[in-house]
Amino acid sequence: MWKVLICDSDLSFSEELKRKSLAIAEEGVQGVKLFRGKADLEQYVSAHPDEANMVFLEVELEGGFGIEAGKKVLQMQPDSQLIFISAKDTYYQEVYEVDHVYLLKKPFEDECLKQAVRRAEKKLDQATRREFVIANKQGVQKVPLERILYFEKEKRRIHVHTTEGVVTYYGKFEEMDPQVDRRFLRCHNSYVVNITRVQSMNAKKFLFEDGREIPISKSYYAEIKSAYMNYLNGDF
Structure with missing residues (x-):
């Protein structure tokens, strides 16, 4: 609806x-x-x-x-x-x-x-209908992409931070590609961020409205900055 x-x-x-x-x-x-x-x-x-x-x-x-x-x-x-x-x-x-x-x-x-x-x-x-499917010990669930803030990798676990909370499963960032779209950008070895949900960015990090901060690695910064500027200008 x-x-x-x-x-x-x-x-x-x-x-x-x-x-x-x-x-x-x-x-x-x-x-x-x-x-x-x-x-x-x-x-x-x-x-x-x-x-x-x-x-x-x-x-x-x-x-x-x-x-x-x-x-x-x-x-x-x-x-x-x-x-x-x-x-x-x-x-x-x-x-x-x-x-x-x-x-x-x-x-x-x-x-x-x-x-x-x-x-x-x-x-x-x-x-x-764009959803991310998560399978873990609790079962299988679908999370709408627009509700995902960012993905966080911790060893073999991936924490999916959403507007409703955090869901964890075992996996790799490389396996996510078929399920996510261009709004999700890798900004660090341990983070993939939904840039449509962040409030602002600087040379070191993304900032969310609730105060959360996600680091941006130097190796990703130029690409991330370009994509984020395109998004802000309506060209994304």
Whole structure:
């Protein structure tokens, strides 16, 4: 289940879009929230980092800052699917600097909206099925990738640090590759970090919001810095 977020300066248009998107998406939607400004949308997304949402976003928002808002959304919620909305041709080139599933032109046709929703649904379904399978003495469990903060290696054991706690199993970092994606980067011989969950980094370490610190080895620093900067710029 996921939410539909609609951010458009025209409230009547947002209400119409809400009604039509709900009719198309049906049971997949947990709720719909409307926003009229960039700050309100970003504040909500920041407070719900574990969500994967379908986000309708006006390109011309606050003088063209809809594209910047889209970058922010993907930084905080990488699995969200953006559907840009535009009444003009002004920002068409800039839109393609941000990963999105569709660009709706106002006034949109119902068939175009249906295509946009279906594309977003497909990607959301793929995203919510991305899980890391852990087998240990307690049994087998699946952990959604977006909930994993980092992996820590201790001899033959790997500790999976998640938003809910720590799960341990026996294994090697090299065996993880088929199950993880590009957001997980090795920054140290003993650590693989989900860079979408860290708050900041410096020359020596990653810092998380709760105060945890993960070291960055010199041999990994240049690659890690480049990847993290790309992520912050919305190019990851």
